[in-house]
Amino acid sequence: MAQNEELYNAILKGKRKIVQAIAEQAVADAADVEELLMESMIPAMKEIGDRFSRNEAYVPEMLIAARAMQTGLDILEPVLAAKGHEPIAKVAVGTVKGDLHDIGKNLVVIMLKGAGFEVIDVGTDCDVQKFEEAVNDGASAVCCSALLTTTMPYMKEVVEHFATKDDVKILIGGAPVTQAYAEEIGADGFANDANGAVNAVTECLGIAS
Amino acid sequence: MNAITTMNASQRFHAIMEGRPFDRLPLVEWAAWWQDQTVVNWHQQGLPKDLTDRYDICEHFGLELWYQDWLRPRHWECPGALYHGGPIINDERGYNYENIHQHLFNWPVDKQKWAQWAEKREQRDDVLLWFSLDGFFWFPRTIFGIENHLLAFYDEPELMHRMNDELANWMISTIDTICEVCTPDFMTFAEDMSYNNGPMLSEDMFNEFMLPYYQRVVPHLKKKGIKVIVDSDGDITEALPWFEAAGVEGILPLERQAGVDIDALQSISPDMCFVGHFDKLTMDKGEERMRQEFERLLPAASKGRFIPSCDHQTPPAVSYDDYKLYMELFTEYAHKAGALMNTT
Ligand code: B12
Numbered sequence: 001m002a003q004n005e006e007l008y009n010a011i012l013k014g015k016r017k018i019v020q021a022i023a024e025q026a027v028a029d030a031a032d033v034e035e036l037l038m039e040s041m042i043p044a045m046k047e048i049g050d051r052f053s054r055n056e057a058y059v060p061e062m063l064i065a066a067r068a069m070q071t072g073l074d075i076l077e078p079v080l081a082a083k084g085h086e087p088i089a090k091v092a093v094g095t096v097k098g099d100l101h102d103i104g105k106n107l108v109v110i111m112l113k114g115a116g117f118e119v120i121d122v123g124t125d126c127d128v129q130k131f132e133e134a135v136n137d138g139a140s141a142v143c144c145s146a147l148l149t150t151t152m153p154y155m156k157e158v159v160e161h162f163a164t165k166d167d168v169k170i171l172i173g174g175a176p177v178t179q180a181y182a183e184e185i186g187a188d189g190f191a192n193d194a195n196g197a198v199n200a201v202t203e204c205l206g207i208a209s
Numbered sequence: 210m211n212a213i214t215t216m217n218a219s220q221r222f223h224a225i226m227e228g229r230p231f232d233r234l235p236l237v238e239w240a241a242w243w244q245d246q247t248v249v250n251w252h253q254q255g256l257p258k259d260l261t262d263r264y265d266i267c268e269h270f271g272l273e274l275w276y277q278d279w280l281r282p283r284h285w286e287c288p289g290a291l292y293h294g295g296p297i298i299n300d301e302r303g304y305n306y307e308n309i310h311q312h313l314f315n316w317p318v319d320k321q322k323w324a325q326w327a328e329k330r331e332q333r334d335d336v337l338l339w340f341s342l343d344g345f346f347w348f349p350r351t352i353f354g355i356e357n358h359l360l361a362f363y364d365e366p367e368l369m370h371r372m373n374d375e376l377a378n379w380m381i382s383t384i385d386t387i388c389e390v391c392t393p394d395f396m397t398f399a400e401d402m403s404y405n406n407g408p409m410l411s412e413d414m415f416n417e418f419m420l421p422y423y424q425r426v427v428p429h430l431k432k433k434g435i436k437v438i439v440d441s442d443g444d445i446t447e448a449l450p451w452f453e454a455a456g457v458e459g460i461l462p463l464e465r466q467a468g469v470d471i472d473a474l475q476s477i478s479p480d481m482c483f484v485g486h487f488d489k490l491t492m493d494k495g496e497e498r499m500r501q502e503f504e505r506l507l508p509a510a511s512k513g514r515f516i517p518s519c520d521h522q523t524p525p526a527v528s529y530d531d532y533k534l535y536m537e538l539f540t541e542y543a544h545k546a547g548a549l550m551n552t553t
Binding site for chain 2: 060192193
């Protein structure tokens with residue numbers, strides 16, 4: 001399999017018009033779109049995520065790359081679906097009850113989508129019912145974000161709510177959250193940035209990366 | 210030593226900020242408390258119920274009165290966002306920068322209030338005056354909305370420049386209006402452009418979209434003798450030299466939870482001033498933990514150019530008794546820092 005350099009770079013730099021043109025051409029030519037996704041698009045998102053972790057790219061660069069990725073995905077998805085291509089897994093992501101901070105949560109959504117997951121974005125101020133609905137909808141992992149010390153304890157309620165469901169993994173993150181806190185409340189995973197969130201979800205779900 | 214023992218709040222502040230000897234640290238809270246949570250709890254726990262005003266509560270605890278006016282570039286009649294952090298322009302309501310423009314840059318300065326404050330500063334020894342302005346990251350963010358603003362660095366560079374250009378002009382005229390009444394001690398640019406892992410935008414973006422406007426307003430402030438401080442939560446270590454290059458003289462609140470370390474900051478920028486940094490998360494952990502936190506700050510505070518204070522609003526988990534204990538310890542260490550400063 002080969003990388004399409006132009007597509008890879010276009011996603012990395014957030015050039016959505018170029019991505020659109022390449023994706024449309026690929027569909028018209030009946031090219032191997034799965035290869036484009038796996039070898040060019042997902043690696044580009046991985047690279048921007050790595051640069052973000054090293055503070056070589058910042059939030060605007062992440063957002064434009066994600067938007068370019070989404071432009072490409074929207075064009076390729078019908079073809080991918082017709083070919084029976086399945087997302088890696090379905091994951092729910094939301095900011096917990098009482099908390100409206102969503103920039104970090106949105107970046108987690110972006111990186112998970114960029115890595116090939118199907119994401120149910122449950123939004124902000126989410127109570128356990130909202131997470132439950134996403135799980136009923138097929139989510140096998142629940143990613144909770146909290147930015148306030150006052151809302152962080154709600155994550156414990158989420159963990160307890162799903163305690164009897166072994167097949168649902170709970171991951172937590174956000175500014176005040178630490179690995180120690182994750183262990184204390186019995187969460188299955190933690191990461192301190194959006195890139196790490198992808199690795200943590202992958203690990204928790206036992207998916208070979 | 211005599212001059213040092215008779216300092217008022219304003220003299221003390223300027224002495225510390227300029228690295229000169231000072232009698233003690235000021236006892237200050239630069240951010241108001243969470244009215245709907247922390248203050249509500251305290252009212253149940255012993256804070257007299259009639260104390261609801263920020264400055265009355267300051268007096269109750271023996272804190273200095275740092276009177277703050279936040280002057281907004283958006284008039285109260287300007288349409289707001291539909292949700293926290295949402296956009297004002299370019300959503301389904303059809304507002305754009307042109308058609309909300311009539312509501313921008315015309316917030317009236319309350320000169321009467323400033324005159325009263327200035328009089329208080331003359332009469333009392335515990336009063337200091339400051340004002341805040343929406344900064345060159347913050348203001349466009351309120352107009353574009355959080356996410357669109359971050360995209361606008363790429364999508365709308367011209368509009369971003371126009372907003373900040375107009376903002377800079379308005380700032381200069383607003384500063385002049387206040388100075389017709391009195392000279393405030395300092396001001397803050399509200400930015401909040403950092404988070405736990407550093408700044409949200411790159412140095413290149415800062416240099417292109419923010420620096421030129423700082424370079425217009427900061428010299429104007431300095432000429433008037435107003436100290437220039439940036440208010441940005443999160444870890445500002447990486448961005449510290451960017452602000453220093455913009456002429457900014459200080460940063461607050463140096464959020465500990467985000468990993469900020471005063472010793473590192475002082476070694477990167479020895480001439481910069483710092484405010485805040487007392488880890489708010491220790492305030493409900495008892496005397497020993499709070500003492501440890503004050504001990505951590507003491508060496509840096511006794512060097513000058515650093516005013517310790519809670520590193521953001523006091524969290525609701527901190528009880529009224531916790532806070533009274535915090536104030537006792539704060540007072541003790543405020544004097545210790547002054548004594549150390551004057552012996553070294
Ligand atoms: C921007 C901001 C706001 C914006 C939020 C806008 C929005 N739509 O999100 C506004 C101005 C609206 C706001 C409001 C408030 N805020 Co605020 N805010 C911040 C600030 C400066 C940055 C947060 C941010 O956007 N970070 C950028 C993103 C990219 O980072 P992140 O969220 O940390 O996410 C990354 C990682 O944590 C991780 N991650 C995130 N979620 C998850 C989830 C999982 C599962 C995993 C694995 C990883 C992961 O990946 C992300 C990307 O790498 C922080 C300071 C800070 N240190 O974070 C304060 C901060 C969080 N806010 C604070 C406060 C107090 C408030 C208010 C209560 C203020 C008030 N009194 O009104 C309100 C609360 C409103 C509410 N009910 O939620 C305090 C909280 C203190 C405390 N006691 O906990 C902070 C820490 C500021 C401070 N200096 O103390 N805030």
